[in-house]
Amino acid sequence: MAKLKVSFAPSVRRLPSYLHIIRQAQRNRDYYISGTVIAQELNLEPIQVRKDLAITGIVGKPKKGYPVDDLIAAIERYLGWNNFHNAALIGAGNLGSALIGYQEFQLHGLRIVAAFDTDPAKIAGKVHGVDIFSMDILEDKLRELAVEIAILTVPSPFAQATTEALLRAGVTAIWNFTNVKLKVSDDIVVQREDLSSGYALLSVMMQTKERAAAK
Amino acid sequence: MAKLKVSFAPSVRRLPSYLHIIRQAQRNRDYYISGTVIAQELNLEPIQVRKDLAITGIVGKPKKGYPVDDLIAAIERYLGWNNFHNAALIGAGNLGSALIGYQEFQLHGLRIVAAFDTDPAKIAGKVHGVDIFSMDILEDKLRELAVEIAILTVPSPFAQATTEALLRAGVTAIWNFTNVKLKVSDDIVVQREDLSSGYALLSVMMQTKERAAAK
Numbered sequence: 001m002a003k004l005k006v007s008f009a010p011s012v013r014r015l016p017s018y019l020h021i022i023r024q025a026q027r028n029r030d031y032y033i034s035g036t037v038i039a040q041e042l043n044l045e046p047i048q049v050r051k052d053l054a055i056t057g058i059v060g061k062p063k064k065g066y067p068v069d070d071l072i073a074a075i076e077r078y079l080g081w082n083n084f085h086n087a088a089l090i091g092a093g094n095l096g097s098a099l100i101g102y103q104e105f106q107l108h109g110l111r112i113v114a115a116f117d118t119d120p121a122k123i124a125g126k127v128h129g130v131d132i133f134s135m136d137i138l139e140d141k142l143r144e145l146a147v148e149i150a151i152l153t154v155p156s157p158f159a160q161a162t163t164e165a166l167l168r169a170g171v172t173a174i175w176n177f178t179n180v181k182l183k184v185s186d187d188i189v190v191q192r193e194d195l196s197s198g199y200a201l202l203s204v205m206m207q208t209k210e211r212a213a214a215k
Numbered sequence: 216m217a218k219l220k221v222s223f224a225p226s227v228r229r230l231p232s233y234l235h236i237i238r239q240a241q242r243n244r245d246y247y248i249s250g251t252v253i254a255q256e257l258n259l260e261p262i263q264v265r266k267d268l269a270i271t272g273i274v275g276k277p278k279k280g281y282p283v284d285d286l287i288a289a290i291e292r293y294l295g296w297n298n299f300h301n302a303a304l305i306g307a308g309n310l311g312s313a314l315i316g317y318q319e320f321q322l323h324g325l326r327i328v329a330a331f332d333t334d335p336a337k338i339a340g341k342v343h344g345v346d347i348f349s350m351d352i353l354e355d356k357l358r359e360l361a362v363e364i365a366i367l368t369v370p371s372p373f374a375q376a377t378t379e380a381l382l383r384a385g386v387t388a389i390w391n392f393t394n395v396k397l398k399v400s401d402d403i404v405v406q407r408e409d410l411s412s413g414y415a416l417l418s419v420m421m422q423t424k425e426r427a428a429a430k
Binding site for chain 2: 008009010012013014015016017020041042078079080081085093094095097098099101102104105108109110148149172173175179181187189191193194195196197198199200201202203204205206207209210
């Protein structure tokens with residue numbers, strides 16, 4: 001499985017929130033935005049914001065900050081969000097439907113061109129305008145549509161077998177929402193999403209607050 | 216808004232995956248588990264795993280590793296997952312339904328006792344066994360059920376007004392799935408979940424691979 005330097009991950013995770021704020025500045029026709037303003041919006045330290053943005057290769061100007069248009073371009077280039085990638089949703093349940101309806105992804109170069117499910121009641125229907133196909137034709141359809149990215153929201157027991165079909169069909173990147181650690185070769189990119197991660201953060205903040213109150 | 220030391224966040228995010236692996240070792244009746252084994256399972260460096268686990272206050276034994284039962288207890292205590300918290304889902308759309316159906320949360324002390332929506336077709340129904348109530352009775356019902364945590368999956372334009380109602384009803388922690396930065400006082404815990412974060416990580420790994428292939 002392709003690896004990312006672990007120390008980079010938290011910075012990369014924050015880039016979409018930066019992009020959100022910087023796009024707002026662009027809509028307000030601001031030419032420059034300072035790291036301090038971004039930091040305030042997100043409750044972060046200004047030094048953290050500057051370090052995070054540095055990974056995209058951009059450097060701010062003293063007193064002025066970052067040129068808004070250049071900063072958006074640098075982040076998008078770093079993330080590859082200036083190019084479109086064809087993606088397919090595998091498993092059109094509640095989570096899959098929520099993801100396909102998440103309009104922001106279209107701004108991020110993610111073009112969901114097909115969905116797949118095993119439920120006859122769903123097949124041949126649409127979810128948020130995207131056609132739902134039978135899992136029986138998964139491999140042929142993925143090849144036909146030149147799908148690079150699979151968004152995997154099948155039940156966990158089907159995760160590994162489905163992954164093997166995805167790889168046979170030429171998929172090179174899997175966004176994995178199951179709780180299975182997929183076995184794939186080194187040239188395949190996998191990002192596992194764990195909804196418990198965010199809940200762990202919320203829990204620790206609650207604990208910290210309760211402990212402080214008990215003092 | 217209550218703050219967490221930023222440098223801790225990535226470690227806390229990884230704790231649920233550790234817990235998942237350690238619980239598996241417990242089911243296999245292993246008495247000890249080594250940091251190296253956990254690291255291999257998750258494609259991390261062993262030193263990273265040891266550092267992450269150290270925040271829960273536990274230290275491994277040389278050659279043996281961590282006692283499995285103690286390690287689970289330490290992580291659960293650190294996260295507060297050894298106690299139940301009453302939670303409510305605000306907005307019973309696709310994402311909300313997916314979250315309420317996510318069975319692992321019950322292992323983590325999250326007890327979803329009610330859901331709320333504005334859609335008359337949903338009100339008085341159930342989602343994964345949880346009653347759906349009208350938003351009109353939100354404040355009374357939250358007080359009656361002693362809800363501490365709100366899982367906020369309403370459309371973004373309604374996020375701030377809904378939050379104000381939640382706070383009036385005594386909610387102290389908000390798991391925010393909208394893309395709105397909520398205005399709350401310092402004693403309220405907010406964790407904002409951004410689905411774009413994981414996609415950003417996937418994108419950077421894809422870019423890194425493409426650049427390496429182009430060399």
